[in-house]
Amino acid sequence: MKQLKVDAIKDGTVIDHIPAGKAIQVLKILKTQGNHPVSIGMNLPSTKFGAKDILKIENHELSAAEVDRIAIIAPTASITIIRHYEVAEKRKVSVPEKLENVAYCPNPNCITNAESIATRFKKYKENADGKVDYMCNYCEKIYRAEDFKIKLG
Amino acid sequence: MSEYIFPEKNIISIRDLGRDELDYLVETAWAIESGRIKPNLNGRIASLLFFEPSTRTCFSFESAVKRLGGEALIMKGTNGTSVQKGESFSDTLRTIERYSDIVVIRHAVEGAARLASEVIDIPVVNAGDGANQHPTQALLDLYSIKKIRGTLENVKIGLVGDLRFGRTVHSLAQALSHYNPEFYFISPSFLEMPEHIKNELKEKGIKYTELPEVEPVVPELDIMYVTRIQRERFADSEDYERLKGSYIIDKETIKGAKEDMKILHPLPRVDEIACEVDSSPHAYYFDQAENGVYMRQAILSILLGEVK
Numbered sequence: 248m249k250q251l252k253v254d255a256i257k258d259g260t261v262i263d264h265i266p267a268g269k270a271i272q273v274l275k276i277l278k279t280q281g282n283h284p285v286s287i288g289m290n291l292p293s294t295k296f297g298a299k300d301i302l303k304i305e306n307h308e309l310s311a312a313e314v315d316r317i318a319i320i321a322p323t324a325s326i327t328i329i330r331h332y333e334v335a336e337k338r339k340v341s342v343p344e345k346l347e348n349v350a351y352c353p354n355p356n357c358i359t360n361a362e363s364i365a366t367r368f369k370k371y372k373e374n375a376d377g378k379v380d381y382m383c384n385y386c387e388k389i390y391r392a393e394d395f396k397i398k399l400g
Numbered sequence: 401m402s403e404y405i406f407p408e409k410n411i412i413s414i415r416d417l418g419r420d421e422l423d424y425l426v427e428t429a430w431a432i433e434s435g436r437i438k439p440n441l442n443g444r445i446a447s448l449l450f451f452e453p454s455t456r457t458c459f460s461f462e463s464a465v466k467r468l469g470g471e472a473l474i475m476k477g478t479n480g481t482s483v484q485k486g487e488s489f490s491d492t493l494r495t496i497e498r499y500s501d502i503v504v505i506r507h508a509v510e511g512a513a514r515l516a517s518e519v520i521d522i523p524v525v526n527a528g529d530g531a532n533q534h535p536t537q538a539l540l541d542l543y544s545i546k547k548i549r550g551t552l553e554n555v556k557i558g559l560v561g562d563l564r565f566g567r568t569v570h571s572l573a574q575a576l577s578h579y580n581p582e583f584y585f586i587s588p589s590f591l592e593m594p595e596h597i598k599n600e601l602k603e604k605g606i607k608y609t610e611l612p613e614v615e616p617v618v619p620e621l622d623i624m625y626v627t628r629i630q631r632e633r634f635a636d637s638e639d640y641e642r643l644k645g646s647y648i649i650d651k652e653t654i655k656g657a658k659e660d661m662k663i664l665h666p667l668p669r670v671d672e673i674a675c676e677v678d679s680s681p682h683a684y685y686f687d688q689a690e691n692g693v694y695m696r697q698a699i700l701s702i703l704l705g706e707v708k
Contacts, residue, residue, distance in 0.1 A: 356530050358511035362489055372599075385511025386532050387413060389596050 254286060259305040261327045262317065264293065269321050270300035276316050276349065276397045283307045296323065315343040319350065319392045322377055342379045342392075344370050350395035357386035366398075406702050410517040410524045413533045414571040419578040422542060426552070428698035428707055429543045429691070437708070439701035441470030446700060447500040448474045449492075450527070451483070452508040456667055456689060457527050457536070461504050464696035468706075473500060490519045497522055502704055505529075523703040531567050537666055538571035540695040544688045545576075545623060548662050552576070558584040560614055560647055561627035561672060563593040565634075568666045569627055570597055577601060583608035584617045588646050590639065591629070614647060619656045624649070624682075626665045626672050650674035654682055664688050 265273055270287050284305040293299035308328050309317075317324050318340045328336040348365035359366045368381035371389050379392045404424050408416060417425075431437045446465045450458050458476065465472040473496075478484050483492055489512060496503060497520040505513045506527040513526030513533075528534040546552050555576065559569045563585055573583065573593070577600070585593045585608055592610060601608055611617065618624070626649055634640040648671060649663065662684040665673060669685070677683050701707045 354510065356508075356510050358489070358509050358515050358529075361509050362515065364490075364515060371596075383511065385514050386530070387415065388510070388532075 254303075255332060256286075256303050256305050256329055257332055258330055259283070259303065259307055259328075260309045261329060262302040262304075262309075262321075263299070263325045263327065264296065265300040265302065265321045265324050266296070267298035267300055270302050272320050272397055273300075273302060273317055273324070276320070277304070277309070277313055309338070311338075314338050314340055316349060318342045319346065319379075319395060320397065322379065322392075342370060342373065346381060348398060350397050352383045352386060352388070353390055353394060353396070354383065354386045354388045357383060357388070359383070359385055406707075409703070410513075410526075411535050411539075411699055411703070412514050412517055412524065412526045414535045414538050414574045415533075417535070417575070422539070422575060422578060425539055425695065425698055425702070426543050426546050428702060429540075429694040430546075431707075432697045432701070433691075433694040439468055439697070439704075439706040439708075441465065441468040441700065441704065441706060444470040444502070444704055444706075445500040446470055446472050446502045446504060447496045448472055448504045448527075449496065450474070450476045450506045451478055451512070452506050452528070453477060454506050454528065456692070457506060457534075460689070460692040461525075461527065461696050461700075463693050464700055467693065468697055468700060470700070489515065493519050496520075502700060525699060525703065528567070531565055533571055534567045535571055536692070536696060536699060537568045538575045539699070540688065540692040541568070541572050541625070541664060541666070542575050543695045544664060544684065544691045547691065548660075548684065549622060552579040554580050554582070555622050556582045556584070556620055557623040557625060558586055558614065558617055558621045559593075559625050559627070560586045560649070562591045562629045562643075563587045563627070564591040565630060566627045569625065570594070572625065573597055573601065577604050577606050581606060584621070585610045586612070586614045586617070586647070588612060588643055590643060591646075614649070615653060615656075618654055618661075619658065621657065621661050624654070624657075624661065624663045626663060626669075628665075628668065628670055628672055645671060647672055648674060649677060651676050651680065654680070657682060 267290050286303040288301040290298045324340050326338040346368040352359045352366050367384035371380040371382040373379050380389050382389050448461050462472050493516050502523045504525045504527050507529050510530035510532040512529050517524040563569050629644050631640050663682050665685040
């Protein structure tokens with residue numbers, strides 16, 4: 248029998264195949280801290296990626312909007328909804344077309360870093376390596392999604 | 401004028417404008433210059449908010465407003481204004497909106513004009529936001545090329561100088577990409593055209609060649625667009641000192657040019673075009689500055705619904 252490094256959960260969501268080291272960032276953008284028990288596995292061996300992180304959130308099923316947010320920093324992640332220890336549903340991560348106040352604009356001379364306003368980005372390009380570029384609605388600079396500093400809830 | 405209804409409420413970025421809008425702006429500028437239409441802004445007030453200093457763009461807008469019979473409220477710099485007292489940009493805009501019919505903004509912070517257009521209901525024109533966009537410059541450049549050649553199609557144009565930080569060349573490349581141009585990007589490697597602009601051109605099938613020297617392509621060019629290497633855009637002054645004066649266009653440089661090749665420059669120039677070129681039939685940069693008034697008249701008239 249395969250031994251689990253992170254305990255199985257009764258009800259909730261398992262986010263697997265998170266790029267190694269990104270689990271904390273994923274958790275931050277989900278705004279679930281403090282509300283639900285969360286187990287984190289980091290730098291676990293992965294045949295596909297070499298190393299990966301995994302998150303198990305008890306008693307919370309991720310919404311489609313939350314899944315979209317994960318795609319910004321963990322486009323390879325897989326989402327599984329668990330009910331009564333059984334796999335109830337698998338959800339695919341898809342890259343959102345727009346990011347509304349999810350991340351800071353990395354351009355220090357962007358107006359979003361000078362005025363207290365929400366940031367807005369739109370998808371600019373999906374690259375051959377699967378990485379996604381976004382354009383800031385204001386300064387029009389283009390950034391790789393993985394370079395964003397995510398806004399905390 | 402044609403029955404075309406201009407779809408944009410503001411002019412913020414060249415990216416917002418398609419070929420129909422560009423053609424209409426150019427057509428309107430020509431109709432105004434040639435006296436075919438006479439839009440009247442009598443009783444209309446334009447606020448020219450120049451948070452960052454500018455001579456040419458500000459005067460050119462002021463001239464455009466006055467030639468159309470309108471009035472201009474002008475702020476040059478923030479000395480003595482409520483901005484210095486800590487007022488937010490958004491609050492400044494919300495107040496100015498109550499005083500005027502249209503706002504023209506130059507600001508050092510990128511995205512300022514876009515934010516202004518979201519905060520207020522009257523039309524906003526971006527007169528330059530940091531290193532981002534300067535759409536009215538690109539539009540007057542298009543208008544100049546149209547006047548020189550009679551068409552915007554298939555122009556062979558060399559962009560010379562600072563192609564990395566120069567916002568005017570980015571906007572111009574994007575604007576011309578609707579008209580199947582052939583570009584020559586002439587710059588030192590440190591100042592070459594950014595990848596994302598080149599990628600956009602590639603995706604549209606636009607031809608471009610990058611090279612470090614201008615002389616080999618001079619005989620090919622219809623237009624030579626020269627830019628200043630701008631000290632204010634360099635974080636490292638050593639880089640600026642190393643690269644300033646990389647290109648100096650003089651009579652010798654252009655001796656192999658086609659008879660009707662024209663030299664454009666957004667101005668101000670420092671030393672990148674020698675004064676001896678001013679008297680040559682190739683020099684067009686002062687006519688280009690004049691064209692800015694006609695284009696800005698067109699922009700103000702269209703956004704205020706006065707083109708009939």
